[in-house]
Amino acid sequence: MRIAITGATGNVGTALLRRLARESDVEVLGIARRCPPPGAGPPYDGVRWHAADLGDPGCLHPLAERLAGLDAVVHLAWQIQPSHQRARLRRTNLNGSRHVVNAMLAAGVPKLVYASSIGTYAPGPKDRRVDEDWPVSGVGRSGYSVDKAAVEAMLVDAERDYPVLRVTRLRTALVLQHDAGAEITRYFLGRFAPVSLLLRAGRLPMVPRHRRLRVQVVHADDAAEAYLRALRSDRTGAFNIAAEPAVDGPLVAAELGGWAAPLPLGLLRLLTRAAWRTRLVPVDEGWLEMGAAVPLLDCSRAERELGWRPRRDAREALRDLLAGIATGSGTASPPLRPTERATGRRAA
Known part of the structure; x- marks a missing residue:
């Protein structure tokens, strides 16, 4: 083929x-x-x-x-x-x-x-x-x-x-994986977010929680x-x-030892819009809107007609990505290039 x-x-x-x-x-x-x-x-x-x-x-x-x-x-x-x-x-x-x-x-x-x-x-x-x-x-x-x-x-x-x-x-x-850690940080979190530092410390103090903020990963x-x-x-x-279970604030907080804080969507929209317009983060509030709006997926057809089932659940996929974000991991391809810090460690 x-x-x-x-x-x-x-x-x-x-x-x-x-x-x-x-x-x-x-x-x-x-x-x-x-x-x-x-x-x-x-x-x-x-x-x-x-x-x-x-x-x-x-x-x-x-x-x-x-x-x-x-x-x-x-x-x-x-x-x-x-x-x-x-x-x-x-x-x-x-x-x-x-x-x-x-x-x-x-x-x-x-x-x-x-x-x-x-x-x-x-x-x-x-x-x-x-x-x-x-x-x-x-x-x-x-x-x-x-x-x-x-x-x-x-x-x-x-x-x-x-x-x-x-x-x-x-x-x-x-779609999550360890090798996408640096790319996802660049594309979604931006260079000002201290997420990798916090993750290396082993916890993220606070994660927003809202009943509509439930998404799936694979x-x-x-x-x-x-x-x-x-x-x-x-x-x-x-x-x-997609893989199960659906990822929400409480699940992420449990993985990172933090607190799932209830926050209204209106406030999250305002904060995201302001951060994007001032270029503190690279993505606009459309990503928040999408996450809050899209439905959860039934993958029965893929299992029935393609014989496909995920081998890793959503928690495993999330852990793999978070480990990659913490270390700035990537590959030799231009989009997935690691952070300079990770590159320096590998060279050393």
């Missing part, structure tokens, strides 16, 4: 490369805006690389040439920073996704496995799980959610207009297994991918 992976240097892409390295019949073309340096080591060695800015219309012809003769594409590429430049994000995320589909059609690649998200869903319940039939209009106050829903709608139209194209959409929960290795199973299956459509 010959496949291409866009965004192959990122969080999920790195985990998927690790998993595919154990598959002797799989040949991988990695596509990224910033490719790993020569000698980056596993899991990046042994992969053919193609540098491309997917948001640039000029990428279409060379990308189609690279995709010719492949069996499938896994589309993971997605940009969430810089969050203050919405047009730039949509250029990569919306235009880039269209360019990938057009390049596949030009090259005759029949199968696409797309990295959708829990954020695709419209607001829903926190006291029960929903299946893939829940509406996918997104959460209006979250740019990430709106864009994920827009790409799914575009893919549904593409399947209708081009019956030769088969699309599988994996609606994953938040370990990157389990997400990678879902992508592999989707690649090897003839099933199409949407699949929920």
Whole structure:
């Protein structure tokens, strides 16, 4: 099986490369805006690389040439920073996704496995799980959610207009792993947050708690297994991918020895908005809105039709990430680069 992976240097892409390295019949073309340096080591060695800015219309012809003769594409590429430049994000995320589909059609690649998200869903319940039939209009106050829903709608139209194209959409929960510690700190917490210092001390004094702030996560290795199973299956459509239990303030507080403090959503919105506008944190209140709005996922279809079940529960995934944040962990890929402190320790 010959496949291409866009965004192959990122969080999920790195985990998927690790998993595919154990598959002797799989040949991988990695596509990224910033490719790993020569000698980056596993899991990046042994992969053919193609540098491309997917948001640039000029990428279409060379990308189609690279995709010719492949069996499938896994589309993971997605940009969430810089969050203050919405047009730039949509250029990569919306235009880039269209360019990938057009390049596949030009090259005759029949199968696409797309990295959708829990954020695709419209607001829903926190006291029960929903299946893939829940509406996918997104959460209006979250740019990430709106864009994920827009790409799914575009893919549904593409399947209708081009019956030769088969699309599988994996609606994953938040994907966590140790190697993403430095990246998640940069993208979501920012350089001013003393989180790594507090985690190294063994506790986080206070965690916000609200009945709507319940989200699901999945370990990157389990997400990678879902992508592999989707690649090897003839099933199409949407699949929920998440682990149990749902993560909330009390669970995080229990893991970190802190206090789950009840806080109103209005106050959290105000604080998040102010911190983003003053650039103290890199993400806007849309992420808070999405976390409070999206439903909890029922993953029965993935188990039934793909034979997928997570091997690590949500607590294990969270612990793995927190350990990575505490040490500033990463890899040799540009998006997952470790903090300078962690790099210095490794060199020493």
